[in-house]
Amino acid sequence: MQKTKLIALLKTFTKQEMKDFEKFISSPYFSPGRNLKPLFNVLKKYYPEFNSPNLTHEKIYRKLYPGKKYEKKKSEHVLQVLVSEMMSLAEKFVVYDGFESGKFGFHYYSLLADEYLDKNLLDLALKTVFRNSKFIDNDIKTTYYYFRRLDISSSISNILLLQMKPQERIKYYSKDMLYIYSEIFSRFTAFHNAHNLDKISYNLIRKGEELIVHFIKTFDPELFEKECDEDDYETKNITLINYYYLKSHFDDNPKESILKAIDIYMNIFDKLTSHRHTQFNLFILLMNMCVPRSRYDSLFLSKGNDLVDFVWGRGIISHDIKQHIETKIYHLVLTFKMRFLSSGGILEFVSKYSDKTSPEFRVDIKNFSYACVYFKEKSFEKCLEQLSKKNSLSFPEIKLFRYIMKLCIMYEMSYFEAALSDIDSFNHFLSKNKNISVPVKIINLKLIQGLKKLIKVKLGENNEPGAEIREILELTQNSNWGYWFKEKIDELT
Amino acid sequence: MNKSKLIQLLKTFTKQEIKDFEKFISSPYFSPGRNLKPLFNVLKKYYPEFNSPNFTVEKIFSIIYPGKKYDKKKSGHALQVMVSEMTSLAEKFLGFEVLKKDNEGYGVYQSISKALLNRNFFVYSHKLNLKNIERIKKADSLLDFFHEMGQLNLNLQETTFFIKTQLESNKYFERMPLYFFGYMLWWLSKLINDYQAKAFTHNFNPKIIKLLEMCVKSFDPEIFKNECYDDGLGTKELVLAHYYLIKSQLGNEEEDLRAAIEIYKRHFHNFTRPVKWGFLIMILNICVLKRPVERIKYSSLGSNLIDFVIERGFYNYYEGQPMTRDTYYQFFSFKLDVQEYRSLKAFIDTSLEKISPEYRELVFQFSYAWLSFRNNDYERALEYLSKFSTQHIDIKNFSNMLRIASLFSLGHIEEALSGLNSFEHFARNNAVVSRVISNANSLFTKSVHALFKYRTDWATVDDNMLDKIIKDNRNSKFHFWFEAEAEKLRK
Numbered sequence: 001m002q003k004t005k006l007i008a009l010l011k012t013f014t015k016q017e018m019k020d021f022e023k024f025i026s027s028p029y030f031s032p033g034r035n036l037k038p039l040f041n042v043l044k045k046y047y048p049e050f051n052s053p054n055l056t057h058e059k060i061y062r063k064l065y066p067g068k069k070y071e072k073k074k075s076e077h078v079l080q081v082l083v084s085e086m087m088s089l090a091e092k093f094v095v096y097d098g099f100e101s102g103k104f105g106f107h108y109y110s111l112l113a114d115e116y117l118d119k120n121l122l123d124l125a126l127k128t129v130f131r132n133s134k135f136i137d138n139d140i141k142t143t144y145y146y147f148r149r150l151d152i153s154s155s156i157s158n159i160l161l162l163q164m165k166p167q168e169r170i171k172y173y174s175k176d177m178l179y180i181y182s183e184i185f186s187r188f189t190a191f192h193n194a195h196n197l198d199k200i201s202y203n204l205i206r207k208g209e210e211l212i213v214h215f216i217k218t219f220d221p222e223l224f225e226k227e228c229d230e231d232d233y234e235t236k237n238i239t240l241i242n243y244y245y246l247k248s249h250f251d252d253n254p255k256e257s258i259l260k261a262i263d264i265y266m267n268i269f270d271k272l273t274s275h276r277h278t279q280f281n282l283f284i285l286l287m288n289m290c291v292p293r294s295r296y297d298s299l300f301l302s303k304g305n306d307l308v309d310f311v312w313g314r315g316i317i318s319h320d321i322k323q324h325i326e327t328k329i330y331h332l333v334l335t336f337k338m339r340f341l342s343s344g345g346i347l348e349f350v351s352k353y354s355d356k357t358s359p360e361f362r363v364d365i366k367n368f369s370y371a372c373v374y375f376k377e378k379s380f381e382k383c384l385e386q387l388s389k390k391n392s393l394s395f396p397e398i399k400l401f402r403y404i405m406k407l408c409i410m411y412e413m414s415y416f417e418a419a420l421s422d423i424d425s426f427n428h429f430l431s432k433n434k435n436i437s438v439p440v441k442i443i444n445l446k447l448i449q450g451l452k453k454l455i456k457v458k459l460g461e462n463n464e465p466g467a468e469i470r471e472i473l474e475l476t477q478n479s480n481w482g483y484w485f486k487e488k489i490d491e492l493t
Numbered sequence: 494m495n496k497s498k499l500i501q502l503l504k505t506f507t508k509q510e511i512k513d514f515e516k517f518i519s520s521p522y523f524s525p526g527r528n529l530k531p532l533f534n535v536l537k538k539y540y541p542e543f544n545s546p547n548f549t550v551e552k553i554f555s556i557i558y559p560g561k562k563y564d565k566k567k568s569g570h571a572l573q574v575m576v577s578e579m580t581s582l583a584e585k586f587l588g589f590e591v592l593k594k595d596n597e598g599y600g601v602y603q604s605i606s607k608a609l610l611n612r613n614f615f616v617y618s619h620k621l622n623l624k625n626i627e628r629i630k631k632a633d634s635l636l637d638f639f640h641e642m643g644q645l646n647l648n649l650q651e652t653t654f655f656i657k658t659q660l661e662s663n664k665y666f667e668r669m670p671l672y673f674f675g676y677m678l679w680w681l682s683k684l685i686n687d688y689q690a691k692a693f694t695h696n697f698n699p700k701i702i703k704l705l706e707m708c709v710k711s712f713d714p715e716i717f718k719n720e721c722y723d724d725g726l727g728t729k730e731l732v733l734a735h736y737y738l739i740k741s742q743l744g745n746e747e748e749d750l751r752a753a754i755e756i757y758k759r760h761f762h763n764f765t766r767p768v769k770w771g772f773l774i775m776i777l778n779i780c781v782l783k784r785p786v787e788r789i790k791y792s793s794l795g796s797n798l799i800d801f802v803i804e805r806g807f808y809n810y811y812e813g814q815p816m817t818r819d820t821y822y823q824f825f826s827f828k829l830d831v832q833e834y835r836s837l838k839a840f841i842d843t844s845l846e847k848i849s850p851e852y853r854e855l856v857f858q859f860s861y862a863w864l865s866f867r868n869n870d871y872e873r874a875l876e877y878l879s880k881f882s883t884q885h886i887d888i889k890n891f892s893n894m895l896r897i898a899s900l901f902s903l904g905h906i907e908e909a910l911s912g913l914n915s916f917e918h919f920a921r922n923n924a925v926v927s928r929v930i931s932n933a934n935s936l937f938t939k940s941v942h943a944l945f946k947y948r949t950d951w952a953t954v955d956d957n958m959l960d961k962i963i964k965d966n967r968n969s970k971f972h973f974w975f976e977a978e979a980e981k982l983r984k
């Protein structure tokens with residue numbers, strides 16, 4: 001009995017849901033004809049664990065039918081029928097409850113509007129569609145959101161047609177085109193990101209990317225700007241940002257696209273005040289455009305920095321006002337800033353934002369942050385002290401960064417032999433660890449190779465230091481540590 | 494009370510819905526706390542008309558609260574609260590009812606699958622999603638095929654990832670381009686078809702064409718063929734068919750339209766009913782739009798397709814339902830261009846059996862008016878025409894022309910002229926009529942005016958002018974009539 005689907009589902013119910021489910025099975029509208037209340041009354045005694053040894057077919061049967069003889073085959077069959085019917089009701093309940101609590105609100109109002117249309121109640125249908133439009137006003141702007149906008153625009157258009165108002169309908173045609181494009185780019189972005197992630201993580205190459213490339217290359221943003229009307233939700237501008245984001249991946253020279261995307265974003269930022277989620281999601285999208293490229297081009301370093309100051313300076317540090325800064329994002333921004341800010345600048349950043357990180361990790365984040373400040377300050381003893389403190393931040397990016405930082409400190413403190421020995425064990429760790437993606441492995445392997453060579457140059461163990469230096473620069477320039485290696489080479493030359 | 498939203502809603506309920514609604518309001522799960530059963534018991538006595546003189550706030554109050562004094566303001570307010578709560582329940586009821594009925598419960602199962610996924614029931618949710626693919630195939634009112642299939646594949650990718658492997662889940666993910674390009678092209682073809690059909694009958698011009706053209710140019714069918722996987726349902730071909738359909742509407746490529754029709758026929762058995770229906774309507778709309786330029790060619794294309802679908806018993810969006818009046822009108826408009834008297838009569842007679850009984854009489858009068866006209870039996874044509882009226886803009890126009898032409902041929906010149914003048918007035922002053930229809934109306938009136946002139950003054954008959962009338966009307970439904978009348982005048 002404990003292993004039935006019904007029990008598995010009931011285990012997930014909250015107390016309130018159990019109460020509501022009780023009402024649900026007593027409702028004649030849903031009743032399958034059989035009275036399921038007695039079974040529910042027995043089962044609810046075992047809620048929420050449902051792991052009592054008494055929860056057996058026989059015991060339940062005896063409680064349901066006191067005085068009746070229990071015959072394994074026959075009685076179990078009777079019980080199975082009841083359980084199956086209750087399961088079917090429980091499934092319905094989770095759906096209807098979703099509607100009641102507003103989780104499936106959009107779907108519900110769409111169905112209602114369709115029903116009004118069927119009944120030729122056109123005014124009511126139109127009102128319901130407008131209500132639905134309001135309902136999704138604060139939704140997160142995902143692909144599904146644009147699908148819903150398109151659905152709403154098309155429903156309004158359809159009703160206006162039935163109301164014989166063709167002229168009023170015109171503007172909705174244009175809206176349809178806007179939402180088609182917004183949905184296309186949103187879908188493309190999701191597909192492209194997933195495609196890239198799988199390429200990096202699982203070495204999976206999928207078909208389909210070529211279609212997107214062709215689409216992006218033939219899209220004319222100027223024509224789109226001219227011919228498409230904006231709606232009340234900045235959809236047109238957000239669509240253009242998505243377009244420039246995708247274009248930046250397929251362009252030989254992505255600079256223009258990235259700068260345009262940032263420009264549009266900053267211009268519409270204040271208009272999105274009631275859409276914090278969108279403000280933040282677009283920020284992450286743009287940072288993802290700037291961070292990798294900042295290693296080749298200092299313009300992206302300063303643009304990325306401006307972006308962080310602009311967005312975080314306006315208090316948008318997370319998706320939700322109640323949320324803290326995500327540890328991964330804090331790390332991304334801190335390591336980004338480390339590349340060009342002085343220790344004073346880093347300290348200012350850390351003092352301002354480390355307290356806004358998740359309380360669960362705050363102490364660890366602070367330790368790590370001050371390690372960064374001391375590193376920039378060249379107070380390496382203090383930095384090591386911070387790094388040696390117990391740290392529960394287990395994200396591979398942070399772990400690897402700390403490891404490299406330690407190796408750099410060893411170099412700075414001239415512990416060359418210890419550094420070389422640690423480099424070997426780090427190399428071993430990287431080669432064996434399957435959780436680290438290939439590109440991340442490559443970057444870190446290059447870094448330690450560069451560090452090995454740097455130590456050799458420093459110790460004068462190389463006959464051609466010039467060639468070695470060039471190689472070091474090549475190996476390390478595309479990493480977060482490029483600035484440090486350059487600084488060390490400058491010191492040597 | 495009679496005009497309240499609640500009564501408006503209840504008036505549309507079927508008997509079964511009234512019964513179910515009674516259970517609904519008695520269900521503790523939906524109860525707002527107040528017992529609405531007494532109010533319902535009173536209201537249902539007035540169902541379905543709700544127009545009895547006893548149906549007043551005061552009467553209802555006195556039945557619900559016997560013995561209580563009726564105070565207009567206070568009692569009215571008490572009743573208003575109950576009515577408002579019942580309205581909200583009636584709305585909920587309708588939403589849930591349609592959810593229950595929707596495509597054999599597709600909506601419910603889709604929602605169950607989502608709800609189960611939220612509770613981490615991966616295996617169970619996975620099974621429901623697989624079943625839902627089967628439901629989509631059988632669905633009879635799900636137009637959003639591409640979107641739903643895309644969504645189901647995403648869900649399946651997610652559940653497969655949890656219960657199997659990343660590699661296995663990949664097979665669902667790699668179908669995504671198929672569905673989102675399908676979705677895009679389906680929307681575009683729907684949009685352009687709808688827009689052009691409306692622009693054909695109504696006078697408006699939204700600025701979407703350039704964007705639409707750009708979108709279509711951004712799709713490369715060759716890359717699509719190489720880069721997309723199919724799902725075994727003919728979806729890849731369907732996407733291409735939509736592409737050809739859009740192209741045929743943006744340009745004047747007959748080949749594109751033929752390619753789309755070819756795919757449609759080849760995969761007819763594969764496509765779901767709503768897809769089949771949506772596609773058929775789009776093709777016929779394109780033929781209608783192109784008929785003013787090359788009537789016989791596009792009418793033949795449409796007529797052949799109509800034969801193809803009727804042979805397969807496919808003439809309504811919903812399975813087992815009669816042919817609607819509008820579908821019949823559209824089919825008929827193709828047939829009258831290409832069929833001779835006997836075959837047209839056979840088409841009308843067999844179609845009449847398939848039409849919904851309440852429209853059978855109207856359809857009969859209209860069709861037989863045309864058939865008699867084709868048979869030069871103008872008296873009878875006028876008799877049939879006098880037996881119906883319609884607001885359908887196409888049919889109204891057509892019937893007016895038919896009447897004027899019949900009167901002319903019968904020699905009722907004054908009546909015909911008066912009909913022509915009022916038709917001209919109607920056509921000129923109707924701002925919502927599109928330029929295409931307006932041009933067609935104007936050509937008709939101009940040509941008939943010329944015939945009037947020649948008929949009243951034989952001396953002015955000019956062979957060249959008669960030839961011009963015939964030439965100008967070569968793509969009109971009345972071309973044969975103009976030919977015959979011109980011939981009479983020449984003699």
